[in-house]
Amino acid sequence: SCYASRICNCSSVGLDFIPLGLTAKITVLNLAHNRIKHIRSQDLQQAVSLRALLLQSNKISSIDEDSFQPLAKLELLDLSNNSLAHLSPVWFGHLFSLQHLHLQGNSYRDLGESSPFLSLRNLSSLHLGNAQFSVIRQGNFEGIELLHKLWIDGSNLSQYEQGSLKSIKKIDHMIINIRSINIFSEIVRDLLHSVAWLEVRRIAFSVSAEMQVLRVMSSSFAKKISFRQTLLTDATVPKLASILEDMPKLVELELVNCRLLGTGQWKMQFQAKRSQTLRVFTIEKLSIEEFYLFTDLQAVEGLLSLFTRVTVQNTKVFLIPCRISQHLLSLEYLDLSANLLGDQSLEHSACQGGWPSLQTLNLSQNSLSDLEMTGQSLSHLGNLIVLDISQNNFGEIPDVCVWPNTLKYLNLSSTQIPKVTNCIPQTLEVLDVSANNLKEFGLQLPLLKELYLTKNQLKTLPGAAPIPNLVALSVRRNKLNSLSKEEFESFKRMQLLDASDNNFICSCEFLSFIQHEAGLAQVLVGWPDKYVCDSPLAVRGTQVGSVHLSLMECHRSLVVSLICVLVFLVILLLVAVGYKYHVVWYLRMTWAWLRAKRKPKRAPPKDICYDAFVSYSENDSDWVENTMVRELEQACPPFRLCLHKRDFVPGKWIVDNIIDSIEKSRKTLFVLSEHFVQSEWCKYELDFSHFRLFDENNDAAILILLEPIQSKAIPKRFCKLRKIMNTKTYLEWPLEEEQQQVFWFNLKIALRS
Numbered sequence: 111s112c113y114a115s116r117i118c119n120c121s122s123v124g125l126d127f128i129p130l131g132l133t134a135k136i137t138v139l140n141l142a143h144n145r146i147k148h149i150r151s152q153d154l155q156q157a158v159s160l161r162a163l164l165l166q167s168n169k170i171s172s173i174d175e176d177s178f179q180p181l182a183k184l185e186l187l188d189l190s191n192n193s194l195a196h197l198s199p200v201w202f203g204h205l206f207s208l209q210h211l212h213l214q215g216n217s218y219r220d221l222g223e224s225s226p227f228l229s230l231r232n233l234s235s236l237h238l239g240n241a242q243f244s245v246i247r248q249g250n251f252e253g254i255e256l257l258h259k260l261w262i263d264g265s266n267l268s269q270y271e272q273g274s275l276k277s278i279k280k281i282d283h284m285i286i287n288i289r290s291i292n293i294f295s296e297i298v299r300d301l302l303h304s305v306a307w308l309e310v311r312r313i314a315f316s317v318s319a320e321m322q323v324l325r326v327m328s329s330s331f332a333k334k335i336s337f338r339q340t341l342l343t344d345a346t347v348p349k350l351a352s353i354l355e356d357m358p359k360l361v362e363l364e365l366v367n368c369r370l371l372g373t374g375q376w377k378m379q380f381q382a383k384r385s386q387t388l389r390v391f392t393i394e395k396l397s398i399e400e401f402y403l404f405t406d407l408q409a410v411e412g413l414l415s416l417f418t419r420v421t422v423q424n425t426k427v428f429l430i431p432c433r434i435s436q437h438l439l440s441l442e443y444l445d446l447s448a449n450l451l452g453d454q455s456l457e458h459s460a461c462q463g464g465w466p467s468l469q470t471l472n473l474s475q476n477s478l479s480d481l482e483m484t485g486q487s488l489s490h491l492g493n494l495i496v497l498d499i500s501q502n503n504f505g506e507i508p509d510v511c512v513w514p515n516t517l518k519y520l521n522l523s524s525t526q527i528p529k530v531t532n533c534i535p536q537t538l539e540v541l542d543v544s545a546n547n548l549k550e551f552g553l554q555l556p557l558l559k560e561l562y563l564t565k566n567q568l569k570t571l572p573g574a575a576p577i578p579n580l581v582a583l584s585v586r587r588n589k590l591n592s593l594s595k596e597e598f599e600s601f602k603r604m605q606l607l608d609a610s611d612n613n614f615i616c617s618c619e620f621l622s623f624i625q626h627e628a629g630l631a632q633v634l635v636g637w638p639d640k641y642v643c644d645s646p647l648a649v650r651g652t653q654v655g656s657v658h659l660s661l662m663e664c665h666r667s668l669v670v671s672l673i674c675v676l677v678f679l680v681i682l683l684l685v686a687v688g689y690k691y692h693v694v695w696y697l698r699m700t701w702a703w704l705r706a707k708r709k710p711k712r713a714p715p716k717d718i719c720y721d722a723f724v725s726y727s728e729n730d731s732d733w734v735e736n737t738m739v740r741e742l743e744q745a746c747p748p749f750r751l752c753l754h755k756r757d758f759v760p761g762k763w764i765v766d767n768i769i770d771s772i773e774k775s776r777k778t779l780f781v782l783s784e785h786f787v788q789s790e791w792c793k794y795e796l797d798f799s800h801f802r803l804f805d806e807n808n809d810a811a812i813l814i815l816l817e818p819i820q821s822k823a824i825p826k827r828f829c830k831l832r833k834i835m836n837t838k839t840y841l842e843w844p845l846e847e848e849q850q851q852v853f854w855f856n857l858k859i860a861l862r863s
Contacts, residue, residue: 112136120144121164128153140164142188149173155180162186166212169193175200183207190237191215199226209234214263220245228253239263239287246274254278261285265312267293275300287311295323298330307334314341316371321349328356336364344372355388355413362390369397374405388413389440392421401426411437421445429455435464445472447498452477457487470496474521478502481525481533485511492516500524500542507533522546523562544584552576563588564608571609574600584608584635591615608635720752721861722812723775727785730816731755733843734781738814741854742861749861751779776810777861782840783816812860813840 112118117138120129125144132139137159146168154160158180170192178184184205194216202208208230214237227233233254239262246264248271260281270293284305288294294313301308308330315321335354342350347370354360398404414437421444428450438444444465451459451473465471468491478484481504488494494514498521505526511533518537523544530543530553539557544564551563554576561572561583568588574580581604590612634641687693726734735753742749752775758767772778780786841857844850 116159132157134158136160138162138164141168143167145169147171147193149177151176153177157181158183160184164188165192166190166215167192171195173198173201178202179204181205186210188212189216193217197221197226199224199228202226203229205230207232211235212237214239214261216240217242219243220247221250223247223249225250225252225254227251230254233257235259235261237261239265239267241266243267245269247271248274249277250274251277255280257281259283259285263287264293265289269293270296272296273300275304278304281305283307283309285309285311288313291315291320292323295326298324299326301332302326302330305330305332307336308332309336309338310340311338312340313337315346315350316341316343318343318345318349321346321353324350324353328353330357331359332357333359334362334364335360336366337368338366340365340368342368342370342372344375347372348376351410351413358387360388362392363388364392364394365396366392366394367397368393368395369399371399373400373403374407376410386416389417390419391417392419393425394421394423396422396425398426407431407434414441415439417441419443422449424448426450428452430459432458432461432464435459435461438465439467441465441468442493443470444468446476447472448475450477453480453483453487456484460487460491462490465491467493469493472498474498474500474502476502479504481507481522482511485513485533485535489514495519497521507531509533511535513537518557571597580604582606585612587611589613606635610635610641614641717774718776719750720757720771720775721749722777722779723752723771724779724781725786726779726781727783727789729785730781730783733816738781742858745858749858777812778810779812779814781814781816782819784819786816787819812857814857815840815842817843 116135117140118132118136119140121140122143125141125146127146128141128149132154133156136157139157139160139162142164143166146165147170149165149170149172151174154163154177160181161183163181163184163186166188167190170189171194173194175198178187178201182204185207187205187208187210190212192215194213196218197213199222202211206229209232211227211230211233217240219242221238227236230253234256235258236254237259241263243264244266246267246269251274255278257278257280260278260283262285265287267288267290275297281301281304284301284307286294286297286309288297288310289312291313294310298308335357354363408431411433414434417438418440420438420441423445424447426449427446430446456473456476456478471488471491471494473484476499478499479502481499484499488497489512491514493516495516496519497517500521500523502525504522505528507527507530509531513535515537517535519540520535520538521542522534523542523546525546527543527546527548530548530551532553534541534553534555536555537557538555540560541555541558542562543551544562544566546566548563548566548568550570551561551568551572555561556577557579558577559579559581561577561580563572564584564586566585566588568585569590571583571585571590571593583604583606586608590609591614593609593614724734724738735755739751739753742751752771754767754771757771758764759770841853841860844853
């Protein structure tokens with residue numbers, strides 16, 4: 111689990127104890143999400159170079175006092191979400207370099223009688239507390255003077271000794287999770303001059319009488335106050351606002367995930383003249399259960415004139431009263447994203463005289479649908495520079511629109527625009543039309559410097575001439591399949607061109623340009639890692655720098671032409687060879703041989719016309735025709751013999767004649783001689799006879815040995831003749847006349863069998 115970077119990740123592997131073998135080389139050890147219960151003295155003795163030790167989400171309930179003694183270089187220690195019932199100052203006594211300590215989510219009820227942090231002079235962030243944490247004593251934070259972040263989970267904190275946090279001279283950001291307003295006010299009293307940003311969580315300002323104890327906050331020097339998951343009511347909002355406006359240095363107020371019970375019927379008028387510092391107001395996910403009954407906020411008009419930045423996100427805002435907009439005289443930044451503003455309500459909210467100093471407006475994720483009306487509603491904002499109206503649903507846009515003359519940045523991404531028109535203002539320097547359905551971009555925008563066309567359907571780059579001042583272009587995730595040298599040259603003046611994640615085709619022209627253009631690395635964003643191309647010949651998603659196309663891919667037409675010529679020449683050669691060597695005839699022979707093999711072995715009796723078909727060599731015709739035929743056909747009763755010279759059908763293919771004659775004969779006579787074994791036709795007749803007329807248990811073939819033939823002398827191509835001669839009895843023609851009568855007698859017996 112340890113890497114070359116000296117980081118060991120042993121999280122979530124089911125460890126019951128810190129593993130053995132830790133060395134001085136390790137700088138980061140992650141043992142989170144295991145089942146470790148106890149840290150022993152010897153567990154970390156060798157890990158003297160550790161900078162970070164992560165032990166959160168285990169079951170640690172006990173730690174030997176000198177367990178962390180060797181870790182003088184440790185900067186981060188996370189013991190959160192374990193089962194520690196107490197904290198010992200001895201644990202942290204030698205952690206002189208420790209900057210970040212996380213102790214929240216354990217089961218201790220207090221920090222002890224003294225400070226556990228006396229030796230932690232370099233501590234920058236401290237997280238502590240849990241559901242059982244109930245007591246903070248004076249002296250618990252001795253030794254800490256400066257903190258970047260202090261996070262206290264004191265949801266059940268019931269006792270706080272005055273002055274406990276006063277020893278800390280400066281806290282940049284304090285987060286406290288607390289329920290008791292009285293305890294909270296005591297903590298604030300100790301932090302009046304030390305906290306720059308105070309963030310309060312899960313507190314409920316529901317009872318008006320309790321707010322008086324918070325009056326101490328009005329003396330706080332905090333510059334930013336945040337309320338998260340806080341409950342407010344119509345009765346407590348005016349009193350809280352009165353306290354906040356008295357804070358001498360308060361610049362920013364933030365409400366996140368809060369809940370307001372009421373409809374804005376606030377009975378107290380605020381004295382705006384007493385608050386000269388508050389400039390930034392943020393509301394995110396404010397839940398107003400009866401938001402549809404909410405008032406026009408006339409009571410707070412006096413507080414608004416000095417606000418320069420206002421954010422109201424995801425709060426179901428569907429309208430801003432015109433009087434409120436007109437009182438926001440200093441407002442430069444307004445974020446109304448993720449709300450319910452429509453075309454009509456925007457027209458009312460941005461009324462004449464409203465938002466006179468506004469420079470940046472975010473209306474993304476609302477219910478706008480008419481781009482022309484949106485532009486018209488905002489056209490009187492003489493200082494508007496940045497407008498974000500992304501993630502609305504405009505669809506088709508008109509050809510002409512009216513916009514503020516000062517508008518330089520326009521975000522129209524994810525607005526379902528199928529085509530851009532001259533409705534886009536000519537004054538723009540930055541335009542974002544990403545994630546639409548654009549198939550082309552041909553607008554003339556002479557001042558445009560940045561153009562974002564990511565996630566569209568573009569197949570070519572936009573023309574460079576209509577946007578002469580462009581310095582940055584993003585066409586990621588489109589359908590570009592090529593990038594020509596001419597296109598690149600036209601955009602070469604740019605500083606950034608991002609064409610990654612497209613469907614480039616590995617054409618010869620594309621690769622020759624993209625692999626040899628020296629200026630690409632300086633202009634193309636993500637070059638070369640995110641530039642891949644697809645080839646029809648099995649190269650898929652390969653970096654263009656490593657693709658080397660074959661001759662076939664670069665000169666396909668020429669290669670195809672050459673292949674066609676070669677194929678034609680090969681066919682011509684085959685035709686010539688076939689004609690010379692009678693290939694067609696041999697093919698017909700093969701077909702006839704296969705047909706003969708598939709036919710049934712015996713013909714019906716009614717189709718038998720001959721007693722025997724005689725297969726012989728032309729050189730033996732004299733003996734066959736003048737001796738054997740005369741003897742057999744003049745016998746009593748006579749035998750009917752089939753001879754090819756006499757009985758073959760004229761005009762019929764000779765192979766078909768052979769097959770038909772064998773099929774119509776009860777027997778086949780083979781007149782064997784030296785001439786027979788040299789004849790191709792005799793071989794064919796023997797093959798057809800073999801497949802049609804006999805097997806191991808059949809005597810349809812009769813062999814007559816006209817002259818002695820040695821079995822070894824028979825050519826190998828007469829393999830069937832070898833088999834027959836080795837397995838069947840044959841008749842030999844005797845030269846002595848007295849034995850010839852016996853020969854004829856035996857032959858006639860064989861023919862009749």
